[in-house]
Amino acid sequence: MAIFLILGAIAGGFGFLFVFAPRVLIYLSEVSNKIFMTDEVAIKFRMLVGITLFLVSILMFVIAVYLGRV
Numbered sequence: 001m002a003i004f005l006i007l008g009a010i011a012g013g014f015g016f017l018f019v020f021a022p023r024v025l026i027y028l029s030e031v032s033n034k035i036f037m038t039d040e041v042a043i044k045f046r047m048l049v050g051i052t053l054f055l056v057s058i059l060m061f062v063i064a065v066y067l068g069r070v
Contacts, residue, residue: 002064004060004061004063004064004067005060005061005064007057007060008056008057008058008059008060008061008064009057010057011053011054011056011057011060012053012054012057012058014050014053015049015050015051015052015053015054015056015057016050016054017050018042018046018047018049018050018053019046019047019050019051019054020050022043022046026043
């Protein structure tokens with residue numbers, strides 16, 4: 001259950017960056033290219049990637065809650 005919460009939080013955080021703060025994402029990429037590579041395609045489709053990451057994070061939280069009840 002905890003792994004789903006952690007993965008959901010990571011996906012939600014990156015989803016937020018893609019949708020609302022792409023400049024921060026580009027800065028982080030320039031500072032540490034080893035952690036997260038930002039290419040032109042990801043920035044071009046940043047809204048689609050960000051919304052998809054938000055949906056994945058919601059799914060992870062729902063799975064975590066479901067597993068907590070079982």
